[in-house]
Amino acid sequence: MAHTKDTITYSDVEKLIKTYITNEDELKDIKKAYLFALQKHEGQFRKSGESYIIHPLNVVKILTTIYADSETLEAAFLHDVLEDSDCTYEEMEEKFGKNVTRIVDGVTKLSNIHFSTENEYLIEYYKKIIVGMSEDVRVIIVKLADRLHNMRTLWALPIEKQKEKARESLEILAPIAHHLGIHKIKGELEDLSLRYLKPDVYYDIAERLNKTKTERENTVNKMMDEVRLLLNSQGINYEMKGRAKSIYSIYNKLNKGKKFSEIYDLLAMRILVDTKQECYLALGIIHSKFKPMPNRFKDYIANPKLNMYQSLHTTVFGVDGYLFEIQIRTHDMDEVAENGIASHWAYKEHKNITNSRTRTEEKLQFFKSIIDLSKENMSSEDFVNSVKDEVLNNNIYCFTPKGDVFELPKGATPLDFAYHVHSHVGETTTGALVNNQIEPLDYELHNNDIVKIITNKQAHPSEEWVNMVKSTTVKNKIKAYFSRSMKENYIEQGKNLIEKELRKRKLPVSDFMQGDNLKKILDALKVDSEEDVYLEVGNGKTNCGSVINIIYKKEEEVKRPKKIIEYKNNETNIIVSGLGNVKVNLSGCCNPVYGDEIIGYITKGNGISIHRSVCHNVLGFGERLIDCKWSENDNNVRYLTDVIVYTNTLEDKMIKILEAANSCNIPVKSVKKVYQAELINYELECLVLSKKQLESLINALNKEEFVTDVERIIH
Secondary structure: OOOOOOOOOHHHHHHHHOOOOOOHHHHHHHHHHHHHHHHHOOOOEOOOOOEOOHHHHHHHHHHHOOOOOHHHHHHHHHOOHHHHOOOOHHHHHHHHHHHHHHHHHHHHHHHOOOOOOOHHHHHHHHHHHHHHHHOOHHHHHHHHHHHHHHHHOHHHOOHHHHHHHHHHHHHHHHHHHHHOOOHHHHHHHHHHHHHHHOHHHHHHHHHHHHHOHHHHHHHHHHHHHHHHHHHHHOOOOEEEEEOOOOHHHHHHHHHOOOOHHHOHHHOEEEEEEOOHHHHHHHHHHHHHHOOEOOOOOEEOOOOOOOOOOOOEEEEEEOHHHOEEEEEEEEHHHHHHHHHOHHHHHHHOOOOOHHHHHHHHHHHOHHHHHHHHHHHOOOOHHHHHHHHHHHHOOOEEEEEOOOOOEEEEEOOOOHHHHHHHHOHHHHHOEEEEEEOOEEEOOOOOOOOOOEEEEEEOOOOOOOHHHHHOOOOHHHHHHHHHHHHHHHHHHHHHHHHHHHHHHHHHOOOOOOOOOOHHHHHHHHHHHOOOOHHHHHHHHHOOOOOHHHHHHHHOOOOOOOOOOOOOOOOEEOOOOEEEOOOOOOOEEEOOOOOOOOOOOEEEEEOOOOOEEEEEOOOHHHOOOHHHEEEEEEOOOOOOOOEEEEEEEEEOOOOOOHHHHHHHHHHOOOOEEEEEEEEOOOOEEEEEEEEEOOHHHHHHHHHHHHOOOOEEEEEEOOO
């Protein structure tokens, strides 16, 4: 068999990475890892004759198909560097951080384990693999991608080595890929393993499939046309595709005594819809015309597999008397089925990686328990039995009164159950009946409990619920509700304030946020949507009057005199151009401090109001603005300014913040805590001598690990 060398480049891989990773810092870190690997592998070649860097490039390419996160991709580029170069653990940690280095170290350790597939050793080596992957599931994900590319180039090794690697892949690594739900990698590992272990069988099945390919495709297309007519008539939004059967799965069925013609899912199709309800609706529509084969229906939506796989499976008597296996699932379910639970780290809106990783870790929680078991002094057989009894069976199954079943973590409560039924059911829960007995919402459910959730449309979650549920996913849903609710309140409040001010000025309300008006407002405030405008006003960052002034400039205009008369106000230390002894006030909306660039606004009967030149509240006032500046002598005056400190934690950090202010000799007049879903922000009223002193406070706060950003507020 002729083999061509791979000509993959970083540019090829980078295009794939950018389809779902858009953060510039993450992209820079990934490229940095590639360049470091390129340098460390310089002069090294694979047995296939290719430059060694081709291997990590291909491993990363495989990982992009399951949307692996940026740290996983960095580790994939670096996964052989510790073993095959002079790079030390400490050097890698310094350059790429703890997380990436731990993944690389984990992959290196797994690579050094000799996986024996002899029965007497198999249990022991399963133990080592499971414990290795339990440190961080991303270790095994990189290892799987590493092995898949090695299997693709297995032809370069001696025949005995080929069989050893193929057996190891088939009996140890492919089952783990299956457990993680990464079917893309599992299927290819199995097919490639069979190709080297039993080439005659592999090519015989491949030839049979090829001979019947045209006939099968025509039959499947005909069936798909029939199903399209059915679904279109019911107005269901769907995507449909034929489904290829893997050679290894066909081999398994032939090995169990089935004839080639009896393997139903050689003729197979998959239907993807938007919602769970539409899955069942589509199933009913198909069964209304095509008779289902008895005992071939499986509902993995109500009863998901442990690796989160969800789908409806049915086999029907289709066109021309052929049997068809049909899978029906949502797009989200398909993403998990194809790419595994790890894909959710980046798939969900690319997006909220922290929440997605939490969801993944929740589903893999049993690995954490395995570490503790492995430390106990027990035989390998006892260890595996303990894993089966104590860890893998760590879920319970509870029923609705109608018989729908839900898988829940052990220790789950009626609230967990309610949210698993539907988020809306969870949010409106007021009580629960368990086996027809009223139980509190924090009652611990048991296997086979029948749970009826009592709801009220007017009800809403309580913050105490976070501590009453077991599932991390449900905890995050409850926290997200309060975050969303706070944002919605701000938006509504902002809209009301703007409309109230418009009515006060006797200006039209209905068309204010329309067409060119909206575009001007968005540009001026540098936001993306009408909701963002209301949010800025509702949370106090922008004054509603300044938003209206962007469109409706007031008619009264005061022209600036060309003659310059310097005037120093003894209280505010400000020199105003063009006017004599006039009252000067510091604006309370942006709180200018000594050293800020400032502008004056000529008020009606209240002198000059001094604003920071970046203040939104003076936008659109035109000729009513007047030049001003600070005097050279600041007279040791302190100025009030508002600062918001953004954090990444729910821990109370007020003392730390006050210590930072004290170290800069800045009195803090007041502190207000602003609670969000998973963190606390702090609004400070500070008294500073100058902009320079304020900047020293901001710099000091930004050095704290819990601080994500610090900014001054314009009300």
